[in-house]
Amino acid sequence: MxxxxxxxxxxxxxxxxxxxxxxxxxxxxxxxxxxxxxxxxxxxxxxxxxxxxxxxxxxxxxxxxxxxxxxxxxxxxxxxxxNKKNLSNLNKSDLVSQIKIAAGDAQVLTNIHFNHDLSHLSFQGLVFVECDFDSLCDLSNTDLSGAVFKSCRFLGALWPSSGPMPIMESCIFRECDLSQCSTSEDQASAFEHASFFKCNFTPELYNMLDNYDSIKEK
Structure with a gap:
C-alpha cells in the first residue's frame, strides 16, 4: 500500500x-x-x-x-x-504499400519504427500512435497535413537542413517526445501551423514553438 x-x-x-x-x-x-x-x-x-x-x-x-x-x-x-515494427528493409514503393496495409480503414499506424526515407510521401490525416522517427528518417517535403501523432518519439534531425520542410498544416502532436529532436530555427518554422499538447521539447525548440503559439497545452 x-x-x-x-x-x-x-x-x-x-x-x-x-x-x-x-x-x-x-x-x-x-x-x-x-x-x-x-x-x-x-x-x-x-x-x-x-x-x-x-x-x-x-x-x-x-x-x-x-x-x-x-x-x-x-x-x-x-x-x-x-517490439516496434521495423520497416527499414523496404524500398519506398513497398514501404508505401505496407503503410497503407498497416493503417487499414481506420487510418491508424501503431508501434512502428520509422528509420528510412519518407520524403515526398503523403500521410494526410493519418494517426501515428507510439511510433518512433529516428535520425535516419527523412521527412523532406512529406505531406503530414491533418496528421495526428500520439505518444510518438522524434530522434535527431528529421530532415536535412538544406532540404524542403515537411507540410504540417493542422498537424497535432499529443504527449509526444521531441526532447531529442535536433531542429534549427529555420526548420522549426515547419511546425508553425501545428498544435502541441503535453509534449516534451528541447529548450530551444520549446522557445521557438512558443513564439509561434503552437504549444496549446503545457
Missing part, C-alpha cells in the same frame, strides 16, 4: 500540534512534581527516537516503491522500443 506524501506530512504536523497542546494543557491545569516532569522528558526522548526510526523506515519504503515504479516504467519503454 502506498501512502501519499501529503498524508504523511499532515499526520506529522497534527502529531506535533497535539503533543504541544497536551504539554501546555497539563502544565497549566495539573500540578506535577519534578519526578513527573523528569519521567515525561525520558518518555519524550523515547518517543522522538521511535518517530525517527519510523520516519526512516517509512522513507525507505516510499523510496523503494518509487524506484520500483521507475524501473518498471523504464522496462516498459525498452520493451516497447524493441
Amino acid at each position: 502506498e501512502f501519499p506524501k501529503s498524508y504523511i506530512k499532515t499526520l506529522s504536523i497534527v502529531s506535533i500540534i497535539f503533543g504541544v497542546v497536551l504539554v501546555v494543557v497539563t502544565s497549566i491545569f495539573f500540578d506535577y512534581d519534578e519526578d513527573f516532569w523528569g519521567n515525561i522528558t525520558v518518555e519524550l526522548h523515547g518517543a522522538l527516537f521511535d518517530i525517527l526510526i519510523f520516519g526512516l523506515l517509512l522513507y525507505w519504503l516510499l523510496s523503494r516503491n518509487e524506484t520500483a515504479r521507475n524501473d518498471e516504467n523504464a522496462r516498459k519503454k525498452i520493451e516497447s522500443y524493441l
